[in-house]
Amino acid sequence: MAAKLKKGDKVVVIAGKDKGKEGTIASVDPKSGKAVVDGVNMAIRHTRQSQTNQGGRLPKAMPIELSNIALLDAKGKPTRVGFDIKDGKKVRVAKTTGDVIDA
Numbered sequence: 001m002a003a004k005l006k007k008g009d010k011v012v013v014i015a016g017k018d019k020g021k022e023g024t025i026a027s028v029d030p031k032s033g034k035a036v037v038d039g040v041n042m043a044i045r046h047t048r049q050s051q052t053n054q055g056g057r058l059p060k061a062m063p064i065e066l067s068n069i070a071l072l073d074a075k076g077k078p079t080r081v082g083f084d085i086k087d088g089k090k091v092r093v094a095k096t097t098g099d100v101i102d103a
Helices: none
Strands: 010-013 022-029 034-037 042-047 056-061 063-065 069-072 081-086 089-094
Touching: 010 034
Parallel strands: none
Antiparallel strands: 010 022, 010 069, 022 034, 034 063, 042 056, 081 089
């Protein structure tokens, strides 16, 4: 199946403890249906000190379900994503406005 959400997309959380927060997708795992969004679903990870890094309690963004995030359109509103054929290429389209997402 084609990817509706990709790395670098601006998204908003629509469900869960971080509802309403916005961020950028850092990575997507289509097999598990999850994505890592910067600044969302943060957890504290305890790391041991080494010669290169300080260690201690470091915040880390954990994966969030793709169904709990929505893409932000050009106006900053959450939208669903559809597909359309333009000039022989398959492109992502915002359902609310009909604008092409990938230019």
